[in-house]
Amino acid sequence: MIELYYWPTPNGHKITLLLEEAGLPYTIKPVNIGKGEQFEPAFLKISPNNRMPAIVDTQPADGSEPVSVFESGAILQYLAEKTGRFLPKNLRGRATVMEWLFWQVGGLGPMLGQNHHFNRYAPEKIPYAIDRYVRETRRLYGVLDKHLDGRDFIAGSDYTIADMAAYPWIVPYENQGMKLEDFPHLKRWFEHIRDREATRRAYAMADTIEGRTDLRTDEEARRHLFGR
Known part of the structure; x- marks a missing residue:
């Protein structure tokens, strides 16, 4: 059994995409990041960086004690x-998947996260920051679009964890100031993943999580997430 410490964010969606695809039994342990539950001592034992998602595998392959893992890429x-x-x-297939997985966790996620922050959640509009991160978002979309030319998925013909890592960060493309029509290969890839049954189940499950708030107006959540 996989215990998934989760909140419906792009990084959280990565893990439910895989779990639904694989058919692994799992249970959701909600971590309401707007209420500061990511700072509770019990969670910090699993995820010392006070970020979700994290998992506990109660039946690891070595048959020993439960294994906990934090950081979505890991x-x-x-x-x-x-x-x-x-x-x-x-060798070559694994190398391709791992380089694009690292591309996502080191570039796509952080840069698009900054786009979200300065466009939607920052207490003041800073044109330089907004322009910088929208431009970088467009560049990264372009990198992925070019790579997907002639490929069904990021690593070729097979759906892999590289796709699962990137897809949830593209879902809010409109909030990032992007139009998928500007990136035809990415658009085709995006729609293919969006229409998978496992993707639909993962996102439908997210809609059942209670306690989600609007970070633009919830001062408590902003304090926990942005140190205000």
């Missing part, structure tokens, strides 16, 4: 190796 790799799916075993 969780995706762990679960792919546990199931033997979504991560190629051959």
